[in-house]
Amino acid sequence: MDEKDLISRAKRGDFGAFKELVSLYSGHCFSFGYYHLKNRADAEDFVQEVFYRVFLYLKRFDEKRKFFSWLYAIEENVLRAFFKKKKERQVEVEESFAENVVFYDEKLSTEDKIALFKAIESLSEVEKNLVFLRYNEDLSIKDIAEALNLTEENVKVRLFRVKEKLLNLLKEDMYERE
Amino acid sequence: MKENKLIDLLSKENRWFSIKKPSGLDDRVVNFVESKIYKDVVLWKMLTLVNALSLAIMACFIFLFFAFYNRTKIVFVYPHSGNEKMVYLTKGNEKVPMVLDEEKGVWTVVIHLPHRKIENYGFIVEELSEEDIDVAPDNMGIEEE
Numbered sequence: 001m002d003e004k005d006l007i008s009r010a011k012r013g014d015f016g017a018f019k020e021l022v023s024l025y026s027g028h029c030f031s032f033g034y035y036h037l038k039n040r041a042d043a044e045d046f047v048q049e050v051f052y053r054v055f056l057y058l059k060r061f062d063e064k065r066k067f068f069s070w071l072y073a074i075e076e077n078v079l080r081a082f083f084k085k086k087k088e089r090q091v092e093v094e095e096s097f098a099e100n101v102v103f104y105d106e107k108l109s110t111e112d113k114i115a116l117f118k119a120i121e122s123l124s125e126v127e128k129n130l131v132f133l134r135y136n137e138d139l140s141i142k143d144i145a146e147a148l149n150l151t152e153e154n155v156k157v158r159l160f161r162v163k164e165k166l167l168n169l170l171k172e173d174m175y176e177r178e
Numbered sequence: 179m180k181e182n183k184l185i186d187l188l189s190k191e192n193r194w195f196s197i198k199k200p201s202g203l204d205d206r207v208v209n210f211v212e213s214k215i216y217k218d219v220v221l222w223k224m225l226t227l228v229n230a231l232s233l234a235i236m237a238c239f240i241f242l243f244f245a246f247y248n249r250t251k252i253v254f255v256y257p258h259s260g261n262e263k264m265v266y267l268t269k270g271n272e273k274v275p276m277v278l279d280e281e282k283g284v285w286t287v288v289i290h291l292p293h294r295k296i297e298n299y300g301f302i303v304e305e306l307s308e309e310d311i312d313v314a315p316d317n318m319g320i321e322e323e
Contacts, residue, residue: 018211023204031197040200047203048210055211103195105187112184113195135194163188170184 007067011058018058022051025071028137032075035132037082038097038117049078072147076129119169127162134159249290256285256301265302273302 003024009017026047033046053074061070098113108116120131126148133144141159145152187194254266256276264276264285276285291297 015212019204019208022207022211026204026207027199030199030203034197044200044203044206048207051207052211052214055215100198101195102198103187104190104193105183107183108187116184116187116194136196138193166188167185170188 003067004063007058007061007063011061011063018055021054025068026051028068029071029075031136032072032132033079034097034100035136036079036128040100042082046075046078046082049081050075053078066143066146068143069147115170115173116166119166119173122169123162123165127158127165130155130158130162131166252289252291254287254289254299254301258283258285261303263303267300267302269298276301 006017006020006024010021029047029050030043033043033050034040037043037046050071054071057074061067098110098117101113101117103113120128123131129148130144133139133147139147141152141155144150145155148155150158254276256264258264258278258280264278266274266276266287266289268274268289274287274289276287278284279286285301289297289299
């Protein structure tokens with residue numbers, strides 16, 4: 001069954017279809033929560049809250065829109081609420097955090113992973129989300145532009161700048177450690 | 179140099195990393211949503227119903243209070259001049275018999291009015307028929323000379 005049918009069924013109150021939606025998107029949602037909150041328990045709470053809101057507001061979802069973009073907007077709102085509760089937007093990157101992250105370059109040590117995430121943590125919110133959507137979710141420029149409400153050109157330029165920023169940050173970190 | 183590996187990673191256009199989804203997460207999410215829906219939606223509906231009922235009961239009490247208790251008591255007095263019957267006539271032409279207080283020599287009637295308002299009234303003395311009495315609000319049954 002394709003996603004549109006699943007959403008239509010879930011909109012009509014079919015809880016089975018909703019369960020399927022959960023299994024389709026919980027991975028992405030957990031990644032987003034964990035990427036920002038850096039804590040497994042908080043990330044699980046985040047996923048639960050997101051899907052609770054999805055269930056409540058699914059009837060209002062316009063099926064002409066992409067479900068992912070709609071879900072992403074909910075995730076951003078829930079994340080804002082989480083940080084408001086915590087009263088702290090910056091989260092410490094700990095060793096245990098990196099253990100749950102699989103890098104496609106297997107040679108990277110835990111220290112490298114932490115260094116990268118510390119650099120990511122110092123980026124702005126939009127920049128962090130760009131890195132997440134592009135390099136964790138592997139989304140196309142078009143999909144990222146839709147999710148972040150930016151133009152494709154803007155996404156490309158921002159991604160280029162983000163990479164430069166990360167490179168500089170990592171180089172600074174390297175000199176400091178040496 | 180360790181950072182060189184990271185710098186290599188940054189130069190790649192494909193996925194850098196992915197975050198592992200914990201096992202059993204879907205079931206925990208579904209159970210959470212189910213229980214929260216029950217708590218928030220079903221219990222909220224019940225609470226709303228209870229609230230609506232209590233409001234309705236309160237409204238009834240307020241209505242009854244204003245309808246029956248919160249009234250102004252007015253005693254109308256008319257001098258007794260030998261007649262055997264005396265009737266108080268309300269604006270709505272409702273006849274309320276008056277009681278003779280022989281000691282004071284007056285006819286009395288107690289009327290409860292809902293709240294402050296102008297009430298037109300008249301008196302009917304037994305000897306006269308209703309047609310004989312002008313009960314228009316302005317002269318209150320007093321014959322014009």
